Amino acid sequence: MSGRICYIDGDFLPIDQASISILDRGLLLADSVYEVLRVENGTIFRSGQHYRRMMRGLEALAIATPCAESQFSSLCDELAQRNGIEQGSVYLQVTRGATERTHLVPRNIQPTLLGFASSADLPKWKDQGGSVGVITVSDTRWSHCGIKTTMLLPNSLAKQRANDAGAYEAVFVSEEAFVREGASTNVFVVLDGALHTHPTDGRILPGVTRAIVLDLARREGIATKEEAVRVEHLRKAGEMFLTGTTTDVAPVSTIDGVTFGGHAPGPITERLITRFAALLEAETAPAGR
Numbered sequence: 465m466s467g468r469i470c471y472i473d474g475d476f477l478p479i480d481q482a483s484i485s486i487l488d489r490g491l492l493l494a495d496s497v498y499e500v501l502r503v504e505n506g507t508i509f510r511s512g513q514h515y516r517r518m519m520r521g522l523e524a525l526a527i528a529t530p531c532a533e534s535q536f537s538s539l540c541d542e543l544a545q546r547n548g549i550e551q552g553s554v555y556l557q558v559t560r561g562a563t564e565r566t567h568l569v570p571r572n573i574q575p576t577l578l579g580f581a582s583s584a585d586l587p588k589w590k591d592q593g594g595s596v597g598v599i600t601v602s603d604t605r606w607s608h609c610g611i612k613t614t615m616l617l618p619n620s621l622a623k624q625r626a627n628d629a630g631a632y633e634a635v636f637v638s639e640e641a642f643v644r645e646g647a648s649t650n651v652f653v654v655l656d657g658a659l660h661t662h663p664t665d666g667r668i669l670p671g672v673t674r675a676i677v678l679d680l681a682r683r684e685g686i687a688t689k690e691e692a693v694r695v696e697h698l699r700k701a702g703e704m705f706l707t708g709t710t711t712d713v714a715p716v717s718t719i720d721g722v723t724f725g726g727h728a729p730g731p732i733t734e735r736l737i738t739r740f741a742a743l744l745e746a747e748t749a750p751a752g753r
């Protein structure tokens with residue numbers, strides 16, 4: 465890697481000396497866009513088209529513009545030139561920037577712009593008998609919600625929408641109208657006297673708090689069902705609450721601005737809030753208190 469020159473926020477420097485903040489949202493929440501541009505004969509190919517696509521992504525995500533088209537194009541040229549790239553690619557990435565970690569989308573922060581260039585003999589299929597093989601896979605982009613990855617851009621955008629609407633949380637609903645989970649919480653609903661929550665089938669994150677609350681509910685003799693609830697049934701739910709490590713057990717009183725289910729927290733939610741608080745205290749209080 466040594467000898468390769470990269471770019472970060474105004475500086476060209478050896479790639480092994482470059483660093484970004486540990487709080488950068490590109491790193492923590494995948495809150496960023498990128499472009500890869502082709503270099504042929506030491507020249508960047510179609511930089512304008514790449515710039516315009518990047519701008520569309522930045523605008524869609526409300527990330528500040530880090531550079532004008534002319535700067536983008538000279539940055540790509542300079543990366544290729546400083547690294548002596550005749551054939552290869554230039555990679556550029558814009559992240560929303562660094563700030564205290566939050567799912568909410570921060571305003572007015574400085575975006576991070578970084579880039580590097582790579583030499584490669586392209587395209588490889590020319591050396592591989594003139595053609596390539598493919599396999600087919602089902603389109604699971606992104607349906608691995610059971611993995612706690614940092615691919616949190618959709619969660620962050622949803623949380624911001626909730627915040628803009630004066631709500632605490634955004635609850636994801638599937639195409640088939642099933643209630644999945646919140647942007648950073650799991651969802652519980654009391655329906656026909658039983659406590660329902662989505663099964664841990666890969667479509668939701670298996671929350672630690674979810675598992676604790678389910679266990680508490682069972683110890684309390686509350687009927688539990690790990691079954692997905694249809695969104696239209698939320699309105700007839702008696703109670704609804706959210707669980708999460710930094711949320712604990714939060715009673716829900718409105719859905720899309722409409723109050724439902726009478727007084728929140730309802731009796732089952734209230735019991736579980738009390739039991740959860742007691743458990744938290746019991747397991748964390750200093751010995752002898």
Ligand SMILES: Cc1ncc(COP(=O)(O)O)c(C=O)c1O
Pocket residue numbers: 619645646647648649650668669670671672673674707708709710
């Ligand atoms: C998508 C999602 N669902 C649920 C949760 C709740 O999980 P836990 O109780 O482990 O915090 C989180 C927590 O970050 C989350 O990101």
